[in-house]
Amino acid sequence: MTENAQQQPSAPPTELPTQYAPADVEGPLYERWVERGYFEADAKSEKPPYTVVIPPPNVTGSLHLGHAFEHTLIDALTRRKRMQGFETLWQPGMDHAGIATQNVVERELGKEGKSRHDLGREAFVERVWQWKGESGGQISGQMRRLGDGVAWSRERFTMDEGLSQAVQTIFKRLYDDELIYRAERIINWCPRCLTAISDIEVEYQDDDGELVSMKYGEGDETIVVATTRAETMLGDTAVAVHPDDERYKHLVGKQIRLPLTERSIPVVADTHVDPEFGTGAVKVTPAHDPNDFEIGQRHDLPSLTIMDEHAVITAHGPFQGLDRLEARSAIVAALRAEGRIVAEKRPYAHSVGHCSRCKTTIEPRLSMQWWVKVGPLAKAAGDAVRDGRVKIHPQEMEKRYFDWVDNLHDWCISRQLWWGHRIPVWYGPNGEVVCVGPDDEAPTGEGWRQDTDVLDTWFSSGLWPFSTLGWPEQTESLAKFYPNSVLVTGYDILFFWVARMMMFGLYAMDGTPPFHTIALHGMVRDQFGKKMSKSFGNAVNPLDWMDKYGSDALRFTLARGANPGVDVPIGEDWVQGSRNFANKIWNATRFALMNGATVDGPLPDASQLSATDRWILSRLNSVVAEVDALYDDFQFAKLSDALFHFAWDEVFDWYVELSKTTFMAGGEPAKVSGRVLGEVLDVTLKLLHPVVPFVTETLWTTLTGGESVVIAEWPEDSGFRDAAAEQEIRSLQSVITEVRRFRADQGLQPGQRVPARLTLDGTALAPHETAIRQLLRLQPEGDAFSATATLPVAGATVALDLSGTIDLVAERKRLAKDLAAAEKEKAQAHAKLGNEAFLAKAPDNVVEKIRARLAKADEDIARIQTQLERLPQA
Numbered sequence: 001m002t003e004n005a006q007q008q009p010s011a012p013p014t015e016l017p018t019q020y021a022p023a024d025v026e027g028p029l030y031e032r033w034v035e036r037g038y039f040e041a042d043a044k045s046e047k048p049p050y051t052v053v054i055p056p057p058n059v060t061g062s063l064h065l066g067h068a069f070e071h072t073l074i075d076a077l078t079r080r081k082r083m084q085g086f087e088t089l090w091q092p093g094m095d096h097a098g099i100a101t102q103n104v105v106e107r108e109l110g111k112e113g114k115s116r117h118d119l120g121r122e123a124f125v126e127r128v129w130q131w132k133g134e135s136g137g138q139i140s141g142q143m144r145r146l147g148d149g150v151a152w153s154r155e156r157f158t159m160d161e162g163l164s165q166a167v168q169t170i171f172k173r174l175y176d177d178e179l180i181y182r183a184e185r186i187i188n189w190c191p192r193c194l195t196a197i198s199d200i201e202v203e204y205q206d207d208d209g210e211l212v213s214m215k216y217g218e219g220d221e222t223i224v225v226a227t228t229r230a231e232t233m234l235g236d237t238a239v240a241v242h243p244d245d246e247r248y249k250h251l252v253g254k255q256i257r258l259p260l261t262e263r264s265i266p267v268v269a270d271t272h273v274d275p276e277f278g279t280g281a282v283k284v285t286p287a288h289d290p291n292d293f294e295i296g297q298r299h300d301l302p303s304l305t306i307m308d309e310h311a312v313i314t315a316h317g318p319f320q321g322l323d324r325l326e327a328r329s330a331i332v333a334a335l336r337a338e339g340r341i342v343a344e345k346r347p348y349a350h351s352v353g354h355c356s357r358c359k360t361t362i363e364p365r366l367s368m369q370w371w372v373k374v375g376p377l378a379k380a381a382g383d384a385v386r387d388g389r390v391k392i393h394p395q396e397m398e399k400r401y402f403d404w405v406d407n408l409h410d411w412c413i414s415r416q417l418w419w420g421h422r423i424p425v426w427y428g429p430n431g432e433v434v435c436v437g438p439d440d441e442a443p444t445g446e447g448w449r450q451d452t453d454v455l456d457t458w459f460s461s462g463l464w465p466f467s468t469l470g471w472p473e474q475t476e477s478l479a480k481f482y483p484n485s486v487l488v489t490g491y492d493i494l495f496f497w498v499a500r501m502m503m504f505g506l507y508a509m510d511g512t513p514p515f516h517t518i519a520l521h522g523m524v525r526d527q528f529g530k531k532m533s534k535s536f537g538n539a540v541n542p543l544d545w546m547d548k549y550g551s552d553a554l555r556f557t558l559a560r561g562a563n564p565g566v567d568v569p570i571g572e573d574w575v576q577g578s579r580n581f582a583n584k585i586w587n588a589t590r591f592a593l594m595n596g597a598t599v600d601g602p603l604p605d606a607s608q609l610s611a612t613d614r615w616i617l618s619r620l621n622s623v624v625a626e627v628d629a630l631y632d633d634f635q636f637a638k639l640s641d642a643l644f645h646f647a648w649d650e651v652f653d654w655y656v657e658l659s660k661t662t663f664m665a666g667g668e669p670a671k672v673s674g675r676v677l678g679e680v681l682d683v684t685l686k687l688l689h690p691v692v693p694f695v696t697e698t699l700w701t702t703l704t705g706g707e708s709v710v711i712a713e714w715p716e717d718s719g720f721r722d723a724a725a726e727q728e729i730r731s732l733q734s735v736i737t738e739v740r741r742f743r744a745d746q747g748l749q750p751g752q753r754v755p756a757r758l759t760l761d762g763t764a765l766a767p768h769e770t771a772i773r774q775l776l777r778l779q780p781e782g783d784a785f786s787a788t789a790t791l792p793v794a795g796a797t798v799a800l801d802l803s804g805t806i807d808l809v810a811e812r813k814r815l816a817k818d819l820a821a822a823e824k825e826k827a828q829a830h831a832k833l834g835n836e837a838f839l840a841k842a843p844d845n846v847v848e849k850i851r852a853r854l855a856k857a858d859e860d861i862a863r864i865q866t867q868l869e870r871l872p873q874a
Contacts (some may be wrong), residue, residue: 004259016593016702020586021258022550026694030144038151038710041089043476050086051481051620052078053465054150054157055489055497058097059132060104063142065524065532065558065570066490068542072555072691073149073521073562073636074488079149079690080631083487083714090149093156094137098420099193099357100458105131105419121418128419140476140542147693149710154477156468158460159421165438166467167421167460170508172437175425179507180413182425184368186293187412188353191311193359195416196319197371198456199409200495201356208347212332213279215340216265217256223248223267224342226281228350230335231327233258235306236265240295243269245280259340260331261317268299287366303366309416311363324363370423370453371412378408381502384513390502392518393634395565397491402843404495405502413456421456427451440471462500465514472508484515491520491565517562519634520565524558538851545575552580552692559642559691562636581644582695585688588652589699590679595663596674599682599704601663604672606722611767612664613676614725616655619646620680625717627687640691647684654733655680661732661771678703683715728764731794732772735765738793739800745867746789746802747811750777754805757781759797789870802854812871819864826857 009540033039034221052074057067073088075253082088105128106116116124143150156163174180187196213226223239236258241248248267255264265284272295273282286296286302296303306315311324318334319327335341382405384390385398391399414423424436429447435444442450462473467489469478473635483505489498498518504513525531526538545554556578561568589597606614623646630639655677662673681703689709700709748754756778772778778798787799829850832838839847 002769008826016586016590016735018590020550020583020695020698021328022552022582022694026145026147026551029694029697030147033149033708033710034144034152036708038708039089039090040151040251041155041470041477041481043059043480045087045480046415047087048083049481049485050078050081050088051484052089052093052486052488053091053468053484054093055095055493056095056461056464057139058092059136059157060097061101062138063542065540065542067139068146068554069524069558069562069568070488070490070521070785071143071146072558073519073634075149075555075693076559076636076690077145077486077488077631079693079710080709080714082149083686083689083712085713087480089138089151089154091156091481092141092148092150092152092156093464094145094158095457095461095469096157096159096420098417098454098499099197099414099800101128101132101136102417102419103357116418117537124418129234135410143541144373144843145546146555149693154468158457160466163460163467164421164471166463167455168436168438169472170463170504171424171455171459172435172440172866174507175435179373179377180370181373181654182368182370184366185371185412186287186290186364187367189309189311189367190362191362191363192319192354192358193355195310196367196412196414197355197357198412199457202353202362203355203356203359206349207352208359209352210328210332211343211345211348211350212341213343214259214335214337215342216258216283217251221251221256222252223251223256223281224279225281226278227283228348229288229324230331231310231319231324232285232306233283233331234261234313234317234319234327235285235287235304236283237286237296237301238266238299239270239281240268240270240273240274240284241281242273243271245273247274248281259338260334261449263344266299266301268301269724270295288364289366293366302501305366307363307366309367369412370425370451370455372411372413374408374411377503377507378405378499378505380511380760381499384502386508388635389515390513390518393520396567397494397520400491401494401499405499408499411456413459414453415452415456416452418453420457421460423451423453423455425451458496458500458577461497462504465501465505466509468765473607482509482514486517486519487515488521489520489849490523492523494520495851514854521562522565522567527569527574529567529569533704540570540572545572549575549579550582550694552582552695556581556640556692558646559636560640562640563638564634571595581648584648584652585685585695585699588656589681589685589703591656592677593703595659595669595677597677597681597703598674599678601675603675605677606720608672609676610669610673611725611728611764612662613673614722615729616650616680617676617720618722618726619650621717621720622685623824624683626714628717636691643684643688644693647688649838650678650683654729657775658729658732658768658771661856675767681801685709686712686715722765730769731796732765734794735772735796735798736775738791739778739798742791742870743776745863745870747814748802748805752780752805753777755779755785755801757779757785757787757799759799763795764796765794765796808871813869815864815868815871819861819868822857822860822864826854826861829854829857 011603053075055070078088078090102132108131108769119127132282171180188199188202189199209228211226211228213224213232215222215224217223227233239256241252251267252269254267256267258265272291273280284292284295284301286293286301287305289753306313307324308314311320313324313327320328321332332341351558355362363852380401392401420750426434426436426448428434430442434443438631465484466478466482469475469481471478499513513563530538532539542554553575555573557570558568561570569759623642626642626699627639630642659673659677663670682700685696686709697709698707700712706712754777757771758769785801788802789800791798832850
């Protein structure tokens with residue numbers, strides 16, 4: 001009844017242990033998968049390709065929950081596609097992480113009392129490679145723990161020989177096309193890392209600083225400016241005002257004295273200035289502020305660099321040698337002494353940029369750097385999404401993408417580091433500049449030297465979708481697996497990485513974008529929605545949860561929270577719940593195997609099946625169709641939830657329970673139900689496998705005798721539906737649920753047997769009487785039967801004789817006490833909500849809680865009154 005894989009006759013089922021122990025199963029299973037080559041990809045295959053590249057983790061990194069989340073989603077996609085018959089490549093690899101890795105090795109050298117300068121560049125780079133071999137790549141082993149189905153034989157590193165050739169090739173092409181250039185411009189400088197960093201590597205946060213208003217000029221020719229960085233006034237080369245500002249028209253073009261210096265600076269008119277903000281006048285420091293740099297360019301102002309790379313003042317005078325913060329205080333004090341301070345505000349909260357690596361405050365600095373001219377590249381990246389060649393999922397994220405690529409500034413790609421791809425440009429003794437490609441000979445001879453900078457790490461990772469496949473060589477892998485099918489990544493690196501891959505992929509691959517779809521997910525947060533951080537004390541090592549509950553439990557928890565583009569809260573109790581689900585799958589399969597569940601032979605014709613069997617097969621096909629549609633829409637949370645409820649509620653609870661009477665009776669009906677149960681488990685385990693691979697592998701191979709569910713065929717919807725059977729079982733479920741609720745309300749123990757008369761005439765429930773009596777613990781009515789309660793439900797009537805089963809007087813007394821408590825709770829809540837003074841002062845969340853208490857009290861009163869009415873008279 002499903003388009004399931006053609007099963008080979010299964011070996012006799014191996015008896016499963018009574019309990020599932022993930023630690024005993026997961027490691028050996030994963031190694032077996034790798035040894036058998038299940039995750040490898042063949043470029044010569046005639047199967048349709050399905051390609052996903054791993055967002056390369058840093059070589060310095062270890063597995064965190066964000067990695068585990070993202071890898072779970074990618075692994076689910078690739079496992080399913082492999083089962084669907086695609087030649088599936090999940091491309092693994094790591095990023096060399098220029099700044100982070102250099103910092104790690106420099107710290108190690110520091111413990112030895114050395115610096116990188118003691119070793120020299122070549123020896124230091126060798127030391128980094130040594131560290132990488134000994135300590136780097138820890139995350140690879142952790143990915144195995146999680147079950148990542150990557151093609152390990154294809155693992156790449158952004159500094160390996162092939163990828164280095166790709167970097168040099170594209171640099172040369174961009175340089176020759178005048179899309180890479182060298183210029184002196186304002187950059188973001190980290191005084192701790194001692195390197196330029198890109199705009200998107202700057203994290204902004206509100207810091208408490210100071211706002212100082214100070215007076216420039218003398219007498220009638222004075223002007224007041226305000227700044228949060230008073231130390232930069234040493235580099236001021238103008239004051240700017242708006243050309244239409246009547247207050248300052250008499251000063252435009254004049255020179256005014258710059259305090260604490262021997263210089264005078266001009267007053268210039270520039271439309272950048274907002275006359276409504278502050279005093280309407282701004283100090284201009286072209287060498288230390290990006291906006292001031294642009295003003296300086298328009299007015300041909302000199303640019304005075306007044307700090308070195310450590311953010312120490314270099315301007316001659318009393319402040320030379322002071323750190324920028326020390327100089328700030330000293331300069332304000334000196335201005336105050338001269339009577340130049342007009343106003344001071346402390347604390348003054350304002351947005352300040354910090355290095356994303358070390359959190360040091362960024363210093364805008366004029367510097368000679370290498371840049372990518374992004375205009376034409378960014379336009380191509382925007383057009384590829386606008387014309388539909390690349391789809392962003394969820395679609396509402398497109399706006400964020402366009403906001404970025406449509407307003408992208410030229411990209412500073414040079415970094416003042418030693419670890420990384422060194423810029424392939426040589427300078428000659430007579431001013432020559434030569435860019436060298438991978439097939440070119442570098443210039444030699446006296447006076448020739450290579451540029452000392454390296455490329456931004458994102459430059460090499462921007463080539464990842466095609467460099468990992470062998471580009472610039474026209475390899476079989478490149479022809480087979482480019483473009484990638486989908487990119488799965490977080491919305492937080494849409495700008496860091498995705499936009500760069502789009503620009504470089506379209507440029508290098510002649511207009512073919514690097515992937516068809518960009519599927520964006522959110523960030524993992526704690527169970528209260530708060531960002532995870534060591535400083536907050538809520539950071540979690542996923543390996544701890546994997547050790548405690550198993551990898552499947554962590555994976556299922558993460559997938560079940562994965563709504564597209566939305567952050568994912570997670571708590572340990574949720575992982576524990578997923579472990580319980582794995583145990584439920586295990587125990588239900590053990591029961592099935594002990595009761596003859598099998599995949600041998602074809603499914604019997606529908607005419608030979610009971611309504612229960614037809615119901616579960618109908619539901620099974622519906623779930624196959626639902627899960628497929630949700631996978632195609634990257635709705636991991638919804639598909640996981642659908643599988644959870646189908647497996648737990650419909651298969652393991654209802655179908656297994658309803659089938660017990662059939663199995664107990666034996667005979668041909670038991671054999672038929674055994675085949676149906678085998679089919680349902682076979683398909684359900686396959687559907688679950690991409691998300692929970694370990695437990696499903698163990699159970700599926702035991703059930704079917706097949707080699708591995710990893711390479712089994714993905715089930716298809718056969719189209720079989722039986723609406724009548726589904727309605728019949730819904731009616732049956734209604735009867736059982738209602739009677740169970742009544743029993744609980746009357747305080748009956750779950751195993752306590754009660755005499756009952758079932759009137760099923762005129763319904764489809766007559767064949768289910770045995771199952772109803774067994775599941776509800778209802779015994780035959782007997783001669784002395786006297787109905788004390790009658791429940792009409794789903795067209796049937798269930799009459800119960802509760803005489804002698806409960807103490808009616810005690811039960812009525814208990815319910816009366818509960819009713820009084822509920823009525824008191826209602827009265828208290830009602831009084832508070834009727835108090836206008838209380839409502840005016842109480843926070844919204846408090847009022848909401850009281851409303852919820854009132855609603856709960858109303859529900860309790862109605863429930864208890866119904867129970868009292870149903871009690872037989874004593």
